[in-house]
Amino acid sequence: MTRYPVKDKVAFAGTGATAFSRDSGERSQLSLCAEACTRAIEDAGLTAADIDGIAGAVPIAYKVQSALGIPETTWWTSPPQEGSFVQVILEAMNAVYSGACNTVIAYHTFYRLPWASRAAAKDPFRRMLSITGGVSPAPEDVWGSVGYTAWASRYLYEYGASREDFGLVAVNSRSNAGRNPNAVMRSPIGMDDYLAARMIRWPLSLLDMDVPIDGAVAFVITTAERARDLPGRPVLIHAATAGVIDRNEEDQTPGLRNHGQRVTVETLRARSDLWLDDMDVYYPYDGFSFITLSWLEAIGLCGPGEAGAFIRDNWDDKTNSLVINGRVPVNTHGGSLSEGGTQGAGHIREAVLQLRGEAGERQVPGAGTAILTPGGFFFNAHGLVLRAE
DSSP states (O other): OOOOOOTTTEEEEEEEEEOOSSSTOOHHHHHHHHHOOOOOOHTTTTTTGOOEEEEEESSSSHHHHHHHOOOOOOOOOOOOTTTHHHHHHHHHHHHHHHHSSSSSEEEEEEEOOOGOHHHHOOOTTTTTOOOOSSSSOOTTTTOTHHHHHHHHHHHHHHHHHOOOHHHHHHHHHHHHHHHHHEEEESSOHHHHHHHSEEEETTTEEEGBOOOOOOOEEEEEEHHHHHTTTSSOOOOOEEEEHHHHSSOOOOOTOOBTSSSEEEEEEEEOOOOOOOOOOGGGEEEEOOOOOOHHHHHHTTTTTTTTOOHHHHHTHHHHHHHTEEEETTEBBBBBTTTHHHTOOOHHHHHHHHHHHHHHOOOGGGOOOOOOOEEEEOOOSSOOOEEEEEEEE
16 A cells, blocks of 8 residues: 555645736746736635745745735745646645645746747846756757657657657647637647648657747645635645656666656556546646657556557547547647646646636536646656546
């Protein structure tokens, strides 16, 4: 029996977001963050005085506390923005369960950085910003996005797959984004559009990579008991985990079947009472299209190298999207490829909205269980199982 006492003890009680855009103009990261946090706190039926914990990478937590006017906190964290946003959720969940605090505002701000946008590179207030804190590595280094192009190449070679397999992920995301008013890329695309897209680094093109955007997402996280007394429908964190192996850097990963995704899936399955047959919506990460294929295989929906065939077998021609077994849609919000690059925060928000029955035109009828696998597979693989109360 796996020891996991936090199961169903902590819940999402509120969520908020800014508009997502390719250019928010003169707005700062703190301004975007404050808007999303304020919306989340109001959505939970609370005030700033009810918050005693803060979790988020950028801006640093104590500056967010000041901006929001939160009188006192007993716990805060601002972990490095290296992995998916689930890492922040994990820390907030554990803090609430342990009693370090009672109610957390957890936030994620995404901001176009100079290396990701010509417009951002020209902005004097953005020019100084960098994830790495220094000069980016040379293109010859297998680091960051270059690492995924390298492993995508390996995937094609090892399994005899095609770029069209990646293209199906991009088309699915765009089709679903058409029903999401907050998505930044909503114009429909087909396989011909995908194959004609500008190549960035073979085998990944412009449509294989997430869209840099400005915006913020926030959540109120508290005990399940308290969430039941608040206005919105609680969404319980049924199971959650990170997954990393020892050889976790891009050029040291042992192979396509042994990396952080394997650890994440094995651990999440051991902790959860709910699994693939129980899920109503699924959210695999799609920061690069290739990552989605890897998650479909790692979680057990199909065998190694079979993701392309699996998607084709479960393709819904009416919606031009992937619907597993004709019942379970995938990345209903459009994912990172079309809603915008949120490092998994958008996936979590969409799952919460679906489980609360608040997803509007894209609402999945009766959605009660969501499985999420945000992050890649080097050092940032994560998993969540969420369920409606």
